[in-house]
Amino acid sequence: MTILAARVGALANTTALPDPGALGDGEVRFAVEHFALTANNVTYAVHGEDFAYWRFFPAPDGYGIVPVWGFGRVIESRAAGMTEGERYFGYWPMGAQAVLTPVQMSAKPSTLGFTDGAVHRAGLPPFYNRYNPASPAWGDEALQCLFRPLYTTSFLIDCLMATRPVDTLLLSSASSKTALGVAQSAKGRQTVVGLTSPANRAFCLNTGYYDHVFTYDEVAQVPGTAIAFIDFSGHGGIRSDVHALLGGRLKESHVVGDTHWQTPNVAALPGPVPQLFFAPTVAQDRVAEWGPAGFEQRLGTSWGRFAATLGWLRIERVSGDMHVAAAWAALVEGHIDPAAGIIARL
DSSP states (O other), rough: OEEEEEEEEEEEEEEOOOOOOOOOOOOEEEEEEEEEHHHHHHHHHHHTTTTTTGGGGGOOOTTTEEEEEEEEEEEEEEEEEEOTOEEEEEEEEESSEEEEEESSSSSSSHHHHHEOOGGGGSSSOOHHHEHHHHOOGOOOOHHHHHHHHHHHHHHHHHHTTTTSSSSSSEEEEEEEEEHHHHHHHBTTTBEEEEEEEEHHHHHHHHHHHHHHEGGGGGGGGGOSSSSEEEESSSSSHHHHHHHHHGGGGGGEEEEEOOTTSSSHHHHHHOOOOEEEOOHHHHHHHHHHHHHHHHHHHHHHHHHHHTTTTGGEEEEEEEEEEHHHHHHHHHHHHHOTTTTEEEEEHH
């Protein structure tokens, strides 16, 4: 059994951890069938300490197990109601297997899902601890691995932006999948502008989601009189340029991701104070407002519109320790084609 752990502070370096051993009472062993590798996973690793992402799947000192989204299948069970062969979508370690402790399940968890009640996950956001039965409702499983959690974040950001008194949304790391989801949803309601590297500019334009796409040295050219900056990059220099060059036109600044994690964020900036966007908290607020069914209905409708536009996406599959570790290193170093969707299996 293989679980890859990233060395803290050197995320491209990985090692295989030993088998966790025999199951205890109430535990279930899953085969992790396949999972996505996206910039979102890099954010999890970068914030392993301050956002407690390392707590989901504890590792030896000096290492962190990177969480990933995908599908798992029950292969051994010592928990009542959990049957071998059942499949679930959720938050897994970057590995071949995982041991969970299912709680908060009905008589038929294969219909309604369950929560991992492991002691080390107590107090962590419920959004990450919940496992849902495999379902065709979200379509192709590769798309679910790649977009189901990311698009939920896109949807929540768009819900917030729809209520804001701004005429322009400025998205950094415009080629990232979460940014693309926001851009597609918001276009036509507000002017949507992307910031990206020269290498990814043509890709962003060709998706059709953006009204304008600029490279990072063209921030001063961004149009709009009331701009909200949605920062998926976490790059301190980029954020500083946006705040300084847009001046009084910048009305809001929201921090979502850290795709450029190597460059520290700038603490003191002119203009609006950057606000951290933490999707699980926003999701809980929306569920409280709309009810669980209303939330799922709105999310499903929005996802359907976005999924119909994914002709640009190319699925690439990698398997085995060495190939998955290499794909992870390439992702950390920013060398993945934005048109590629990486689906991995160990």
